[in-house]
Every structure is written in structure tokens, then in C-alpha cells.
Amino acid sequence: MPAARRGRLTVWTAGSGRHRTGSGPAALHAVRLGYRHRGGRWVLWGCDLVVPAGEIVVLAGASGAGKSTLLRLAAGLSRPTTGWLTVVGAAPGSARARRGCAFVGQDAPLYPHFTVADTLRLGRELNRGWDDRAAHAVVRSAGIGPGDRVGALPPAARTRVALALALGKRPELLLLDEPLTGLDPAARRDLLAPVLADHARRGTTVLLSVRELSDVTEPAAAVGRAA
Numbered sequence: 001m002p003a004a005r006r007g008r009l010t011v012w013t014a015g016s017g018r019h020r021t022g023s024g025p026a027a028l029h030a031v032r033l034g035y036r037h038r039g040g041r042w043v044l045w046g047c048d049l050v051v052p053a054g055e056i057v058v059l060a061g062a063s064g065a066g067k068s069t070l071l072r073l074a075a076g077l078s079r080p081t082t083g084w085l086t087v088v089g090a091a092p093g094s095a096r097a098r099r100g101c102a103f104v105g106q107d108a109p110l111y112p113h114f115t116v117a118d119t120l121r122l123g124r125e126l127n128r129g130w131d132d133r134a135a136h137a138v139v140r141s142a143g144i145g146p147g148d149r150v151g152a153l154p155p156a157a158r159t160r161v162a163l164a165l166a167l168g169k170r171p172e173l174l175l176l177d178e179p180l181t182g183l184d185p186a187a188r189r190d191l192l193a194p195v196l197a198d199h200a201r202r203g204t205t206v207l208l209s210v211r212e213l214s215d216v217t218e219p220a221a222a223v224g225r226a227a
């Protein structure tokens with residue numbers, strides 16, 4: 001489990017390596033990446049990062065370290081001020097990148113008036129190659145009913161619905177921004193389980209941000225023991 005410092009962010013690589021493609025393009029490649037907010041403040045600079053296809057890579061950093069900034073750049077939601085990055089071999093936000101990536105942001109943006117079934121139906125309509133069984137299994141295994149209204153769900157369950165939407169898309173690269181923050185150990189384990197199962201089954205590359213490495217290493221070990 002090599003860990004390397006990148007400025008104030010720690011990069012930690014996990015995963016079995018079983019699906020690692022080796023000679024193929026990196027799932028994410030950032031070179032001298034920098035981002036400055038409109039107010040003039042740099043929050044990311046000189047960031048070089050390679051996420052090999054088929055790996056799980058964890059970005060650990062305290063609040064304000066720039067984790068969301070990096071993930072939003074990868075998701076194509078903002079543009080670099082300096083440097084460049086590609087995801088699944090394409091520019092973030094391009095049609096190729098949108099097809100190949102799924103992003104679960106911290107605020108899990110979903111339609112609050114939709115039911116869970118409506119939400120997953122929308123996922124099916126918007127995504128070619130949608131895996132309806134996998135998406136429904138992710139919510140069902142957490143006891144979330146198809147008729148539950150998204151806006152009435154507790155935050156952890158909303159994150160789970162967002163994760164179901166992301167995994168239903170069958171992404172090559174799954175970008176997860178602090179989905180474990182604020183959850184107790186059992187809830188962390190429950191949320192990680194479908195991510196690790198998808199990685200094991202399909203070789204999905206995962207880039208996951210956390211505040212502390214132990215937020216992910218402890219529940220991941222518990223999922224491994226239970227498997």
C-alpha cells in the first residue's frame with residue numbers, strides 16, 4: 001500500500017491490482033495541475049498524479065487541502081488554472097469522459113421530490129449501458145425502498161442513492177468525494193462494500209477522498225474480513 005505525499009494531500013493506492021491494465025492509459029493523469037479561485041487564492045498547485053486504470057486510489061487530506069477541487073476538476077465541473085489533466089484518456093467534461101466517469105460529490109445532488117425508483121429510472125434513461133440490477137441492489141442492500149422520497153432520506157442514505165446512480169452507469173472511473181465523512185464505522189463499511197465489490201467484479205478504477213486514511217483503511221479491512 002504505497003503512500004506518497006503530494007503537497008498537503010496524501011495519495012494511497014489500494015486494490016488488488018488484479019484488473020490493472022499496465023500498458024493502457026491512466027484512468028486519471030494530472031500534470032502540474034493548479035487551480036486558483038476567482039478571489040485569487042491558489043488551492044491546488046503543481047499537482048502531478050497518475051491513477052492507474054484498475055486501481056483504488058485514496059486522496060487523504062485535512063479539510064481545505066484541495067480534495068474537492070481536484071475531484072471537481074476531474075469531473076469537468078471546473079477548469080484548471082494551470083497544467084492539464086485527462087480522465088479515461090480524454091478531457092474532463094468531454095463526451096468520452098462523461099461516458100466513462102461517474103462522480104459522487106459531497107452534496108450528492110439529487111432531485112429531492114423524486115422517489116428512489118424515479119431517480120434510478122432517470123439514470124437508466126440517461127445512460128447507455130445502464131446496469132439496472134446493480135443500481136437497485138445498491139439501494140436495496142441498505143434497506144432503502146424504491147418508493148422512498150429522496151429528500152426525506154437521511155444524508156447517508158442519499159449518498160447511497162447517489163452511489164447507486166454512479167455504479168448503475170458502469171463507469172470506468174468512479175470519483176467519490178468524501179462519502180465516508182461523518183459516518184460511523186458500520187455505516188462506512190456498508191457504504192464501501194458495494195464500491196469494493198464493483199471494483200473486484202468489473203475492475204472499476206476508484207479515486208476516493210477522505211479526511212484521514214483510517215476512515216477508509218479500517219472499514220475496508222472489515223469488508224475484506226466479511227467477504
Ligand SMILES: Nc1ncnc2c1ncn2[C@@H]1O[C@H](COP(=O)(O)OP(=O)(O)OP(=O)(O)O)[C@@H](O)[C@H]1O
Pocket residue numbers: 037038039041043061062063064065066067068069070178211
Ligand atoms: N469558491 C471559493 N472561493 C474561494 N475559496 C474557496 C472556494 N471554494 C473553496 N475554497 C477554498 O479552497 C480550499 C480548498 O477547498 P476544497 O473544498 O477543495 O478542500 P477539501 O480538501 O475538499 O476540504 P473539505 O474536506 O472541507 O471538503 C479551502 O481552503 C476552501 O476554503
